[in-house]
Amino acid sequence: MTVETIMSKTLVTVDVYDSLRKVKKIFDDSQFHHLLVVEQGRLFGVISDRDLLKALSPGVGTVFESARDAAILNKRAHLIMERKPVTIKANAGIYDAIKIFNQHHDLSCIPVVDDEHKPVGIISWRDILKTL
Numbered sequence: 001m002t003v004e005t006i007m008s009k010t011l012v013t014v015d016v017y018d019s020l021r022k023v024k025k026i027f028d029d030s031q032f033h034h035l036l037v038v039e040q041g042r043l044f045g046v047i048s049d050r051d052l053l054k055a056l057s058p059g060v061g062t063v064f065e066s067a068r069d070a071a072i073l074n075k076r077a078h079l080i081m082e083r084k085p086v087t088i089k090a091n092a093g094i095y096d097a098i099k100i101f102n103q104h105h106d107l108s109c110i111p112v113v114d115d116e117h118k119p120v121g122i123i124s125w126r127d128i129l130k131t132l
Contacts, residue, residue: 003097004090006131007112007121013038014047014077021073023052034109034122037081042117045081048108055080087113090120094128101125 013036014023026035027049037045057069088097088110100110112121 001094001131002090003088003092003094003112003123004121006094006127007090007123008127009121011036011119011122013119015039016044016076016078016081018077019073020052020055020075020077020080023047023077024056024073027052034124035077036111036119036122037077038119043085043087043111043113043119045078045083046085046109046111047077047081051080051082085111087111087117088123089113089115094131097123098128101128 012026012030012032014026016037016039023035026032033049035047036043037047055075056072057066086100086104086107088100090112097110101107107125109122109124111119112123114120
C-alpha cells in the first residue's frame with residue numbers, strides 16, 4: 001500500500017508572507033490541524049495549530065486583548081513555521097511513512113510532495129492508524 005492511497009488530498013496552504021491573523025482564521029474556521037506554507041507553489045514549511053497557540057498570547061480574541069496581543073497577529077507565517085519539514089513522495093510505501101514517524105517522534109504529519117517539491121497531499125499518524 002502506498003502513501004497516495006491513504007493521504008489526504010485536501011490541502012490548505014498559506015504563503016510564507018501571510019499573516020498569523022489569516023492562519024488563525026483558517027484554524028478557527030476549519031478542522032485542519034496543519035497548514036502547508038508555500039512560496040511560489042513549493043513547500044517551504046508547516047504550521048500546526050500548536051505552533052500558532054505557542055505564538056499567540058492568551059489574551060488574543062478576549063476582552064483582555066492588548067494592542068501588543070493584536071500586533072502578534074500581524075506577524076508573518078514564516079516566523080512560526082517548521083522550516084525544512086520532513087517530506088515523503090506519494091509512491092512511497094506506508095511502512096516508509098511509519099519509519100519516518102518512528103524516527104521523528106515530534107512529527108504529527110508528513111507533507112507529501114512531488115519531484116518539484118510541490119505539495120500534493122499530507123499524511124498524519126491518524127491516517128495510518130485508521131488504515132491499519
